[in-house]
Amino acid sequence: MLDIDYLKRVAHYFESGDCKFEFEHGEEERRLAIIDFLEHLMELGEQADELATRLIFKDAYASMVTQEGVEQALADEAAETADTTKED
Numbered sequence: 246m247l248d249i250d251y252l253k254r255v256a257h258y259f260e261s262g263d264c265k266f267e268f269e270h271g272e273e274e275r276r277l278a279i280i281d282f283l284e285h286l287m288e289l290g291e292q293a294d295e296l297a298t299r300l301i302f303k304d305a306y307a308s309m310v311t312q313e314g315v316e317q318a319l320a321d322e323a324a325e326t327a328d329t330t331k332e333d
Contacts, residue, residue, distance in 0.1 A: 255286075 258264050268279050 264279060268276055271279070
């Protein structure tokens, strides 16, 4: 399912100017297909960003939903504030 080679081909299609050329010189059906593809790609990009954030930071989020995690976060914040106050 993870086809990095396809993503590289899509990136090359954009970077080379081929997509722009096809859009500017293509018939209406081709132009609509390009717009549809780009819209789907942008939606996937947003989904990928949200998923990556959840996957990467899941431990941080998980710790904030338990009482112990919340207490630790508050203690860390208080300690950080105390350290800043000492420096002043």
